[in-house]
Amino acid sequence: MRIRTLPEGQLRLTFPPPVLHPDLARLGVEEVRPLLSAFDSLRPRSPLPLRLLEMPGAVHSNRSSAASWESRLREDFFSLYGPPLLPVPESLETSRLLLALQLSTRYMDDGIREAARELFTAPAFLVSVSLAITVYFAAWLAPEPFFSKGLAAALTVRLALLVGLVELGRVAHACLRLYQEAEAATSPQELEAASERFGRALGGAGLRVLVVVASMGMPQVLPKVPEGGLWTLLSPLRHAPAGGQALESIATAHVVADGSLIATGVAAGTSATSLCGELATCMMTDGEGSASGGGPKLSTRYGKPHTRKNPAHNEAIEEELARREAAGHTGLKKNEAQVNAQNLRVNNPNRQAKPRFRKPDVSSLRPDGIRHNTNYVSNQKDLRRELEAFNAMVQADPKAIHELYLLDGTLVRRHVPTGVSFP
Template sequence: MREEFLSGFGPGLLPLPDAVDDSALLAALRMSPRFMGEGFRQAAEELFNSPIFIHGVYLSVMLYFSAWLAPEPFFSKGLAAALTVRLALLVGLVELGRVAHACLRLYQEAGEARTPRELEEASARFGTALGGTGFRVLVLVATMGLGRLLPSVPEGGIGAQVRTWVTALEGGASVGTAATARVIADGTLVVTGTAVGVSVSSVCSAMGLCTMANSTGGHTALSTRYGPPHTRSNPPHNEAIEEELAAREGAGHIRLDKNKAQTNAANRRVFDPAPARGVRFRRPDASSVRPDGVRHNTNYVSNPDDMRRELEAFEAMVRADPRAIHELYKLDGTLVRRYVPPGVVFP
């Protein structure tokens, strides 16, 4: 189940524990239906009694809703991007953000609770704040992430509606193969993909909600979660860097840098002791510090004609910081060169 969610939503910003059964957050979620409104309390109790469903809600909070912690939430997995568009069209970005922050507040308060009473109070605040629309959002995110693992739910209450919410967009709107969705500061939803769909585009236009960008032609929105675009003329290069840094953040790396001057694990600038053609320092495409304190630098090469230059940069980075891990990849994921310092375990 954990792998099902990770494959659909990618790593979250919150640390995902190895076991969740004794989690305070899970306990608070289990109690929350008692405090929900009359109109949907019974349905919530039916669904929350399913061990698979309650774990799905837990994972939704940790992986999908945690993405809303960022100032401009960014969803790079296809399922997460498509789900964000569907939810935005169904309930609106304001409501979606409200549910996300209610989930995150529950996560924080459950973690801070020191007595059963404090945990129950946190659960009550969550259940009261959720509302019918918020519960609808919670169910949709959990069931989308569960995929084939979702058990059959009772026919009464909410059960009959769960299966229809996936296609409940008015007018049969479709998101096609949306690849990324990003909510920017002014409340606009920017969607990119190979075929984001005419129906969604028309619905978005009517609602004044979305900005669509087709990655097969025309302008393509560039991800900027970890820093300014690497280059506007090569979007795949920029997206590879963003995805790499997102994966590292999920793995617990710190000091996530995008195209910044090379530094060591102590965050001090380092310089090539034998600079080629006068280039004294380099800018790794993606750089971070692993949980064990080892700096990890990665570069990507887009054009085979640039391979010689990129290999020269790779060797310069190794000379500047031989205690760091250095990698060079092609954009298709092929490893060109890797340096691992003596005594360092990789991966």
């Protein structure tokens, strides 16, 4: 991502085409249960009286006023995100939108369906999602969405850093389409069809975004969620939320037609590293668009740059090492001579072979004592050479895990020793 400084405390964030981390495609029940326990503090006295529309043209069933627990949620959302930009039913707990959300879990991918069912049977969570759609995601109806409320602005920037601006906009428009089609439905079949379109469009990253936006509007719930719990839903590459305090001063966020995002009120002196968190794959530029210091700032947290000619390769290494450190790995090495689990150098068994030893891009020791080596291929023209290196590393240390990836995250080859578990 490129960050360009503009006058009067503005930053322009330009995002490359998104390549979402594969971990985001799935969401397990165990990841959402701590959050669900927090939502239990706002449990309605009786089950929600949800029912399908009885006939075409039927009027809305939500005639009664909102319950006290729902009123509390509304107050929270409106104070933090601003007033609703779409009509909000008098009682969301019996609305078509809420029912459509429940029905949509039938059509979600296998990797997220069970977690979605757990979430979408929690009344307080469903009402929070409904409010998020009418208050936050409704802003994406504008050709160039503009967020002027502090929380909404900072949240937009943070979500864009974590999943990309394109993915964030895609989730928003799926939510808005569900709202519009649910409101316009005149039969159970039309409501079911709207739910199916939403369920199939959401995806794992989309569900995670939905959870974060809905939860951020409930400050009385957040203290009960384990520290960092919300952001770990969207951040498989780091153990700290992107931006941290660097985002707290953001006043507005404006998504412009060229696909970039302009943030105002950013604290003076904010750096790419402090804004992007530990991922640190951002490049700062000056007001004219040239890179500060004459070129990209390469991450060096885990060692000197792999190569200055290929910043993406270096950043992929740094990201992987950050993820492993967060997972409790030790013996972190960046582009160093291959070693085994005992930290002893291992050479190619063929004494005549050159080079005598290999240098994994990423190497670490898992908590269970298994060495884990990973290499990346930047140019597919080099794939044959990289496969030869992969085979040499496996021969040198068959007791280690070895992986070879393309830079876009595509797995090329993997070796897992017999009896070793690998997620």
